[in-house]
Amino acid sequence: MSKILEKEYFSKNVVKLVLDAPEIAKTRKPGHFVIIKIGDKGERIPLTIASSDIEKGTITLVVQKVGVTSAKLLNLNVGDDVTDVVGPLGKATHIEKIGTVLCAGGGVGVAPLLPIVEGFKKAGNRVITVLAARSKDLVILEEQMREFSDEVIIMTDDGTYGKKGLVTQGMEEVIKREKVDLSVVIGPAIMMKFASLTTQKYNITTYASLNTIMVDGTGMCGACRISVGGKTKFVCVDGPEFDAHQVDFDQMLMRLGAYKDKEYAAYQEYLETVETVA
Amino acid sequence: MENLTDYLKEERSQEWRDQIRKSMKTKERTTRERVDMPEEDPNIRNKSNLEVNRGLEEELAVLEAQRCIDCANPTCMEGCPVGIYIPKFIKKIETRDFLGAAQVLKETNGLPAVCGRVCPQEKQCEASCFYTLKLKKPAVAIGHLERFAADYERNSGKASVPEVGESNGIKVGVVGSGPAGLAAAGDLAKFGYDVTVFEALHEIGGVLKYGIPEFRLPNDIVDFEIENLQKMGVNFRTNFLVGKTASFEDLKEEGFKAFFVGSGAGLPRFMNIPGENYNGIFSSNEYMTRVNLMNAANPEYDTPVISGKNVAVIGGGNTAMDSVRTAKRLGAKRSMIIYRRSEEEMPARVEEVKHAKEEGIEFMNLHNPLEYYADEDGRVKSMKVQKMELGEPDSSGRRRPIPIEGSEFILEVDTVVVSVGVSPNPIVPSSLPDLEITDWGTIVVDKDTMQSKTIPELFAGGDIVRGGATVILAMGDGRKAAAGIHKYIQEKIKAN
Ligand SMILES: Cc1cc2nc3c(=O)[nH]c(=O)nc-3n(C[C@H](O)[C@H](O)[C@H](O)COP(=O)(O)OP(=O)(O)OC[C@H]3O[C@@H](n4cnc5c(N)ncnc54)[C@H](O)[C@@H]3O)c2cc1C
Ligand SMILES: Cc1cc2nc3c(=O)[nH]c(=O)nc-3n(C[C@H](O)[C@H](O)[C@H](O)COP(=O)(O)OP(=O)(O)OC[C@H]3O[C@@H](n4cnc5c(N)ncnc54)[C@H](O)[C@@H]3O)c2cc1C
Ligand code: SF4
Ligand code: SF4
Ligand code: FES
DSSP states (O other), X not given: OEEEEEEEEEETTEEEEEEEOHHHHHHOOTTOEEEEEOSTTOOEEEEEEXXXXXXXXXXXXXXXXXXXXXXXXXXXXXXXXXXXXXXXXXXXXXXXXXXXXXXXXXXXXXHHHHHHHHHHHHTTOEEEEEEEESSGGGOOSHHHHHHXXXXXXXXXXXXXXXXXXXXXXXXXXXXXXXOOOEEEEESXXXXXXXXXXXXXXXXXXXXXXXXXXXXXXXXXXXXXXXXXXTEXXXXXXXXXXXXXXXXXXXXXXXXXXXXXXXXXXXXXXXXXXXXXXX | XXXXXXXXXXXXXXXXXXXXXXXXXXXXXXXXXXXXXXXXXHHHHTTSOOOSBOOOOHHHHHXXXXXXXXXSSOGGGGGOTTOOOHHHHHHHHHTTOHHHHHHHHHHHOSOHHHHHHHSOGGGTGGGGSHIIIXXXXXXXXXXXXXXXXXXXXXHHTOOOOOOOOOOOOOEEEEEOOSHHHHHHHHHHHHXXXXXXXXXXXXXXXXXXXXXXXXXXXXXXXXXXXXXXHHHTTOEEEOSOOBTTTBOHHHHHHTTEEEEEEOOOOOEEOOOOOTTTTSBTEEEHHHHHIIIIISOTTSTTSSOOOOOOXXXXXXXXXXXXXXXXXXXXXTTOSEEEEEESSOGGGOOSOHHHXXXXXXXXXXXXXXXXXXEEEEOTTSBEEEEEEEEEEEEEEOTTSSEEEEEOTTOOEEEEOSEEEEOSOEEOOOHHHHHOTTOOBOTTSOBOBOTTTOBBSSSTTEEEOTHHHHSSOOHXXXXXXXXXXXXXXXHHHHHHHHHO
């Protein structure tokens, strides 16, 4: 059980939560995630540890509301407990001083990108961050990203904020302008697929952090499996980061949709019964 | 072993045992038929979570207990990895001292209600019973009687908590709360250690909770036995992954002097055939975890599961049987086993295969999957299957399955559960570079003390050592390791 110590809205559907979790705070590194579960009947979902404070014994999560469990989490308040929190899970990001790092995040991927941006910056790299969203009100964590980036480029599909265009256009602008040594992309599978194709064109080593569906997060079930370089890998123990140019994103896209209908129905029901009451 | 022989002899010569032996002629005992376990109707149970075996009534239990002739040399005990004093507990049942019988069980087995249900008795204690060995008759139903005594005690509300030794304040860590870890924890507590069990998941019990289904082993029975351990002073830490949440070094700094690792065989194997990552294709671990641990079939719970109409389960072990019977209970029209050898080679327990057949499970033995096909959403819709025939025996002694060319056909399926085995959980070995492991990833230990040769304060047992075994073998390992840890710590204290 972990108590919520702070809660701050970054936007309507994105919240920062600080949890009391001294053991996890002590051992976590950028790239690690936790699995949380709310209540006896809840499901287990993975969330990246955005930052931690060893002295206070806390970890910070940045959560975007997309379905039932994330919505339940957003509905908790300071003083409430998150029933189960386990971690740190996964392999830590391999952070080194390499030169210029181009980070690209879209949608649900912006939150898990934050600790990676911070890590590369603190390791002494030049960090350029591209944030992509459909429109202005969906741009999240801009301020936090600016703190650890030498430059932040914002791309919106409809041009309501930053530049009009896709994440790949923002990335190409940078690649054409200066030498990029490494790229990290996190976001919806479709975005990672095209971001990865872009960097492949320019031969830039690229890591993608895969947000597959998970259950246990300890390598026990295989729900998170994905094909990398033709081999089946388990994202929770072999990842979450992989060489993006080897990942079969089409397969990942397909696997993410496995429970779409059930998730949608459950979310609608949740919204009707819970959120209208609240 | 001399002590044990003496002990058995002494116990057996006690007056009550003598009396009960003489109360009935041996001939009368050995000519009785073995009692049958009452079972739930197959057509009712295959639509519910009701336990299949309903347990013996008191009268039946006493009748069966009378069959045991209280052998001077009880060979049955050699077949029990935790060394239950079998004739003693059975004779207690015969005298109707059911609580006393349960107490005998608990001297050596912390989970009698579990073992009485899921032990492969026909290969263990019952295989070494005098009836099997010498009389060539069905063995005394040791497992059913064990279950009876344990259930009786639980339902009586008078369950006794095993005595624990005076606390010595020495901290010992147990990694994993499956049967190996629980057995080790129980014995360590009895020796007086300050025991903490660390479990990665949010529930205690390992495979007993996330694997073996409710209709064979109800969760509240597992919980009851765990509560007993808690009453003995064992601490439990859920959501704690040793090697990740804290390292062994961290725990040593916190004062832990020795560890027992019972982290199990968690990693599911796949066959690496085309299409295996399509939606609707699960490992049996995922399928069982969703249904058992996360309660996915109950709409009140948030975790979803796909319940198919045509379900194929690949494999012939206990896990495959549990998966295929679970699929039936989730409403499958066709629930099929696809196994590449014949029924004779099936590793699953005979009882489970029988129960599965009664419940309407189809067996496609001597068949092997080659490829899966999906619809436009990536959901599996059919598979290519090839027929097999048996050739010469292979290294395992079982006849090798050989594909029959040209026999391939397409089978319509919308859910597939791959149940072709598991590999050891890699988290502990990968966090300890000095730990000696085999090429298979199992931990190498001394077979008597269960101590690692390269890290002396680390002991291990269960599936992480054996690669995949049974509840009772895991428990036997846990008990051996507890004794090994006790010896190791006491010797260290003496040396200082
Ligand atoms: C290693 C890892 C780290 C993650 N870190 C974060 C994080 O820091 N912050 C955060 O907000 N989210 C993060 N996610 C994603 C998060 O786990 C999902 O958003 C969450 O599981 C959704 O659960 P739900 O019940 O709210 O929605 P669901 O009802 O399960 O899903 C709602 C919709 O979201 C889609 N969806 C489900 N899971 C994912 C996913 N993993 N990625 C993309 N789309 C998905 C579904 O297709 C569905 O349409 C991470 C995922 C992984 C694997
Ligand atoms: C579906 C199914 C049916 C079965 N049916 C039978 C049967 O009828 N009869 C029978 O005898 N056997 C059966 N078995 C086999 C039996 O369950 C196993 O052999 C036995 O459970 C092994 O026990 P264990 O204690 O070694 O490991 P497990 O029961 O696997 O427990 C290991 C535990 O350790 C935890 N863990 C792993 N790593 C860590 C870590 N680093 N830190 C903290 N915790 C960790 C895991 O989460 C898990 O809970 C079945 C198995 C399955 C899967
Ligand atoms: S624990 Fe298993 S092997 Fe031992 S007596 Fe009981 S059923 Fe037999
Ligand atoms: S071998 Fe069979 S008959 Fe003899 S004591 Fe054991 S259970 Fe009883
Ligand atoms: S989430 Fe179960 S193996 Fe990765």
